[in-house]
Amino acid sequence: MSDADSGKRRGLPGIDAVICGTAVVMERACGKEGCRCLRGHKHKSVYISQYHKGAGRMVYIPKGNEKSVLRLVKNYRILKSAMREASEVNMARFTAGRKKAKA
DSSP states (O other): OOHHHHHHHTTOOOTTSOOOSEEEEEEEOOOOTTOGGGGTOOEEEEEEEEEETTEEEEEEEOGGGHHHHHHHHHHHHHHHHHHHHHHHHHHHHHHTTOOOOOO
16 A cells, blocks of 8 residues: 555545645735724735745735635645654654663
8 A cells, every 4th residue: 555545544635735834814904994994893814824945925815715725724734743643653663672872
């Protein structure tokens, strides 16, 4: 069985169904006269915060894409957690029986 099949069996999302980053909800006032945002009901928009080529960036997500993008960000967190767990299991497996170095 391939590693991809193993991931499907565990219910993990596919590698092509992820976006690396953190979802951020921004609240802003547009400043238009009479707009509700001037009374405290600010406009909300979703951005994805991520590092790209060593620099942080915020990418605006259009309203119609918010649910899909948030799902892909959640999938990224799920895969990242699964990889961390697998790494710990494999590290323990390959270092079993080794003596710990004295401090």
